[in-house]
Amino acid sequence: MKLSIQEKVGYGLGDTASNLVWATLVSFIMIYYTDVFGISAAAAGSLFLFARAFDGVTDFAMGAIADRTRSRWGKFRPYLLWMCLPLAGVTVLTFTVPDFDPTGKLLYAWVTYNLLMAVYTAINIPYSALSGVMTDDTMERTGLNSWRMVLAQAGGFIVNGATLPLVQHFGKGDAAHGYQLTAALFGMIAVCLFLICFATTRERVQPPPGSSNPLIQDIRALFSDIHWRIIFLVGLLDLTFIIIRAGSLLYHARYVLALDESRTTLYLLLGNIGFILGAALTRPVTASFGKKRVFIAAHVLMALSAGVVFWLPPSLLGWIFALQFLHAFAAGWNAVLFFSMIADTADHLEWKAHTRATGLVFSATTCAQKIGMGIGGAVAGLILTRSGYVANAIQSPAASHGILLLVSLIPAIGFLLVAMLLLRYSLTESICRHIREDLAARRTA
Numbered sequence: 336m337k338l339s340i341q342e343k344v345g346y347g348l349g350d351t352a353s354n355l356v357w358a359t360l361v362s363f364i365m366i367y368y369t370d371v372f373g374i375s376a377a378a379a380g381s382l383f384l385f386a387r388a389f390d391g392v393t394d395f396a397m398g399a400i401a402d403r404t405r406s407r408w409g410k411f412r413p414y415l416l417w418m419c420l421p422l423a424g425v426t427v428l429t430f431t432v433p434d435f436d437p438t439g440k441l442l443y444a445w446v447t448y449n450l451l452m453a454v455y456t457a458i459n460i461p462y463s464a465l466s467g468v469m470t471d472d473t474m475e476r477t478g479l480n481s482w483r484m485v486l487a488q489a490g491g492f493i494v495n496g497a498t499l500p501l502v503q504h505f506g507k508g509d510a511a512h513g514y515q516l517t518a519a520l521f522g523m524i525a526v527c528l529f530l531i532c533f534a535t536t537r538e539r540v541q542p543p544p545g546s547s548n549p550l551i552q553d554i555r556a557l558f559s560d561i562h563w564r565i566i567f568l569v570g571l572l573d574l575t576f577i578i579i580r581a582g583s584l585l586y587h588a589r590y591v592l593a594l595d596e597s598r599t600t601l602y603l604l605l606g607n608i609g610f611i612l613g614a615a616l617t618r619p620v621t622a623s624f625g626k627k628r629v630f631i632a633a634h635v636l637m638a639l640s641a642g643v644v645f646w647l648p649p650s651l652l653g654w655i656f657a658l659q660f661l662h663a664f665a666a667g668w669n670a671v672l673f674f675s676m677i678a679d680t681a682d683h684l685e686w687k688a689h690t691r692a693t694g695l696v697f698s699a700t701t702c703a704q705k706i707g708m709g710i711g712g713a714v715a716g717l718i719l720t721r722s723g724y725v726a727n728a729i730q731s732p733a734a735s736h737g738i739l740l741l742v743s744l745i746p747a748i749g750f751l752l753v754a755m756l757l758l759r760y761s762l763t764e765s766i767c768r769h770i771r772e773d774l775a776a777r778r779t780a
Contacts, residue, residue, distance in 0.1 A: 380716020
């Protein structure tokens with residue numbers, strides 16, 4: 336099941352499309368809500384926490400639905416076709432500021448943001464699960480997810496490099512109008528890329544007839560699998576601390592480092608460039624050292640590159656930029672290997688429990704990520720509020736210190752915890768090879 340470059344690129348463009356929405360939420364939604372939309376950091380954090388918890392439930396449901404979908408295009412590909420236009424439309428609604436009173440605005444934010452998360456789930460869960468059925472070769476999966484993460488960062492590169500200039504260009508001084516038109520542009524591009532992804536990919540891994548179990552039986556098998564439980568916790572902790580840091584970078588650039596718009600954009604783009612290089616090099620590094628070792632090393636590097644920033648004064652801007660690049664480089668390894676190892680976990684579940692539940696495995700794991708995003712957003716909002724953050728103003732020493740903690744020591748501690756957790760993961764390359772060969776024999780029989 337070797338994949339052509341065309342199919343890998345086509346699949347990766349699906350995450351370029353996803354990241355035009357996702358990266359906008361990660362990098363800009365908090366500061367959009369506090370500085371443009373007009374709600375407090377604490378209110379935004381509460382919204383994120385509820386939305387992610389709700390999203391976790393919809394993730395499970397979407398995975399189960401996708402596993403049981405039957406169409407001429409397969410189980411997972413059809414959702415790229417069906418859900419791309421709704422995703423674009425709801426993204427625009429989320430980045431629209433209504434002429435309501437404060438209570439009405441808060442209600443509007445709750446409705447549109449939760450609706451966006453539901454629609455994003457409906458397209459992204461099947462998209463992620465698709466990588467698990469395009470090939471059963473573990474190194475091909477690593478290569479496929481390398482292309483995915485490189486092209487995902489192309490979307491992130493566009494978002495981080497173009498959002499602020501586009502908001503200024505479209506808005507002409509009206510940030511609310513600028514964000515709305517920028518979201519519309521990103522949405523139209525995303526629709527085109529999802530359609531390309533749909534047209535260029537194929538589903539090949541087909542479970543033997545009669546291998547599907549009742550949903551409750553699949554869930555029991557899932558929770559009994561130690562490797563899935565570890566990956567679930569990794570996803571939960573990873574996204575908690577990734578969101579804490581990523582969602583605070585713009586505050587750090589604007590209020591602590593006092594960067595102008597061009598240098599703020601460079602600060603964000605360095606992260607995209609580092610991530611792309613790290614993701615592109617994941618397969619050869621993994622071939623030499625193995626997935627588990629590289630995964631652990633990625634988290635140690637992420638912890639060190641974040642933690643050191645706490646002790647660097649803003650005058651050492653070159654070092655801060657270099658550490659931002661190094662952090663993103665290691666994050667590229669992390670992202671590629673995480674999704675590759677989810678697919679390996681789905682194979683292990685099929686091998687052990689005799690059920691193929693790729694959509695459920697991916698959705699349950701991304702559920703952990705969504706919950707982590709909610710916790711991370713809530714923690715960041717709480718710390719900003721407690722430290723005395725005031726939107727569009729010179730920050731107090733306490734507020735600046737709180738922002739600095741959010742981009743340095745707090746995520747550093749979290750990434751070290753994940754590295755220690757990964758020591759218990761035991762699906763090595765040789766074990767995955769044995770599982771793959773055994774499953775292939777079952778399917779042939």
